[in-house]
Amino acid sequence: MANDRIISEPDEPMLIEDEDGKRRLYGAASWYDYDFNEDGTSRLCYIDREDCWTGTHFVAAMRDVPRGTTVRVTNLNSRKSVDVVITDYGPEEAIFPGRIIDLSSCAFSELEYLPVGVMEVMVEW
Helix, strand or coil, X not given: CCCCEECCCCCCCEEEECCCCCEEEEEEEEEECEEECCCCCEEECCCCHHHHHCCCCCEEEECCCCCCCEEEEEECCCCCEEEEEEEECCXXXXXXXXXXXXXXXXXXXXXXXXXXXXXXXXXXX
């Protein structure tokens, strides 16, 4: 931490890069899941818990991390962590300021109770 570089502006999620290029981003995380209706439109849903246990739904959306990157997300209150694969772009900064990552409901539920909706996290990659 002594030689870490803070590369964020005040009042924004905080991004810290260490000497080895490892990054830690602090901010808010929310969750999402989508199922599709017959006409192709999406509707919010919970994925079956059994699917969660296989690890196939430990995915997330993040703005500035390449798709396919595995990141570690840590709940700053409980210190619980989960590894997720970035598969999408989001959350939209203009709509959700301060949110740095959207986790699948499976990943979010490993860190926090789903109805909480938003939690403070550290994302490492």
